[in-house]
Each structure stands twice: as C-alpha cells, then as structure tokens.
Amino acid sequence: xxxxSQDPRHKITKRGQNVTFRCDPISEHNRLYWYRQTLGQxxxxxxxxxxxxxxxxxxxxxxxxxxxxxxxxxxxxxxQRTEQGDSAMYLCASSLETGRNYGYTFGSxxxxxxx
Amino acid sequence: AQTVTQSQPEMxxxxxxxxxxxxxYDTSESDYYLFWYKQPPSRQxxxxxxxxxxxxxxxxxxxxxxxxxxxxxxFSLKISDxxxxxxxxxxxxxxxxxxxxxxxxxxxxxxxxxxx
Numbered sequence: 001x002x003x004x005s006q007d008p009r010h011k012i013t014k015r016g017q018n019v020t021f022r023c024d025p026i027s028e029h030n031r032l033y034w035y036r037q038t039l040g041q042x043x044x045x046x047x048x049x050x051x052x053x054x055x056x057x058x059x060x061x062x063x064x065x066x067x068x069x070x071x072x073x074x075x076x077x078x079x080q081r082t083e084q085g086d087s088a089m090y091l092c093a094s095s096l097e098t099g100r101n102y103g104y105t106f107g108s109x110x111x112x113x114x115x
Numbered sequence: 116a117q118t119v120t121q122s123q124p125e126m127x128x129x130x131x132x133x134x135x136x137x138x139x140y141d142t143s144e145s146d147y148y149l150f151w152y153k154q155p156p157s158r159q160x161x162x163x164x165x166x167x168x169x170x171x172x173x174x175x176x177x178x179x180x181x182x183x184x185x186x187x188x189x190f191s192l193k194i195s196d197x198x199x200x201x202x203x204x205x206x207x208x209x210x211x212x213x214x215x216x217x218x219x220x221x222x223x224x225x226x227x228x229x230x231x
C-alpha cells in the first residue's frame with residue numbers, strides 16, 4: 001500500500017468553473033476525511049466518511065461543496081462555481097481506529113488556485 | 116467549542132540542540148487525544164506523537180517527547196538532538212474521545228528552522 005493518494009496535485013481554474021478532486025485512502029481504512037488548509041493556517045475540517053456514509057459536515061462546507069465516497073473506497077470532493085476564496089490546499093486523510101490504533105494518515109493534498 | 120493555540124509562529128534551533136514547541140488547548144471534556152503533526156515543505160503531514168488524556172505518563176517517540184499538563188491544558192513538544200530533517204511546520208491537534216466526532220481541531224502551526 002502506497003498510502004493516501006490525491007489527484008491532482010495542483011489545479012488552476014477560472015472563477016465560476018467546477019472542479020473535482022479525488023482521494024484514494026489506504027485500502028483497509030474505513031474512515032476518510034477532507035480538510036482545507038489556507039496559507040499560514042492549520043487544516044480546517046470539512047467532512048468525514050465512515051465507509052460510504054457521510055457522518056459529519058462542517059459549516060465550512062457550503063452548498064457549493066459536495067463530497068462522495070461511493071462503495072466506501074475512493075472519495076471525491078467537488079466545488080461548484082468556484083470563488084477566489086476557495087483557493088487553498090485540500091487535504092485528504094484516512095484512518096482505521098481500532099483499540100490503540102488511531103491517528104490519521106494524510107495525503108499530499110491538492111492545491112487549488114482560483115483565478 | 117474546543118480550541119487549540121500555538122503561540123509561537125516560528126522557532127529556530129541549532130542542529131543537535133533541544134527545542135520545545137508550545138501548545139495550549141481549551142476544552143470542557145475530560146477524555147480526548149492530543150497529537151503533534153509535522154508538515155515538511157513537501158506538504159504531506161506526518162504523525163509525530165500522540166497522547167491519550169487519561170494517561171498521566173508523557174508520550175515519547177525516539178527524539179520526540181511531550182510534556183502533557185492536563186490541568187493547565189498544555190501539550191508541548193520537545194525535540195532533542197535536532198536534525199536538519201526536523202525543519203518543518205508543526206501542528207498541534209485535538210480530538211474528542213467522547214463526543215462521537217472524529218474530526219481534529221488544529222492549531223495554526225509553528226515553523227521550525229534548524230540551523231547548521
């Protein structure tokens with residue numbers, strides 16, 4: 001297993017366009033998380049899945065954002081009608097929390113620039 | 116709501132010396148986890164060390180150790196024998212153990228520079 005993979009690594013888009021990011025978690029991990037990180041800040045929680053169920057969403061996740069995790073495997077995060085304020089690093093993480101095994105494994109992120 | 120504060124935006128340490136990064140948090144919960152994550156310039160965050168709040172013993176991982184003061188809500192990270200590869204952003208994070216959420220709350224980070 002090569003860890004958590006995110007694609008693309010970088011995305012430049014024009015304001016108003018839609019973008020979609022993909023995250024492939026570690027295969028045996030049942031939980032998957034999306035975070036957003038802006039320059040000089042720590043990651044902020046967006047949403048998380050347990051298997052295919054989306055169990056929690058942040059208020060940061062406006063109606064322009066949607067996330068899916070079909071079949072409990074990879075996940076996609078779509079942003080519709082992008083705005084300049086959406087420019088950030090979008091981080092995906094996964095975990096399998098059993099007993100003493102807890103903590104996230106992060107991907108390398110997708111850097112979004114809205115111009 | 117829980118908050119995590121890292122009051123040192125940037126720290127420097129000489130190679131082979133010891134440095135301590137500070138983190139304080141606010142919570143009304145009694146059972147939770149605390150973490151330190153490292154984010155090198157390549158941007159992938161890596162777990163450095165974790166602490167369970169119900170444990171009084173401070174966690175250690177090789178050159179990394181924490182000073183967990185539950186009453187003071189303080190969770191500092193000590194890096195001994197600093198190496199050039201330790202240069203990175205370090206984030207402190209909190210996760211509830213009882214509220215049914217698995218989300219982390221991160222601080223704003225401390226940039227650590229290691230001087231040769």
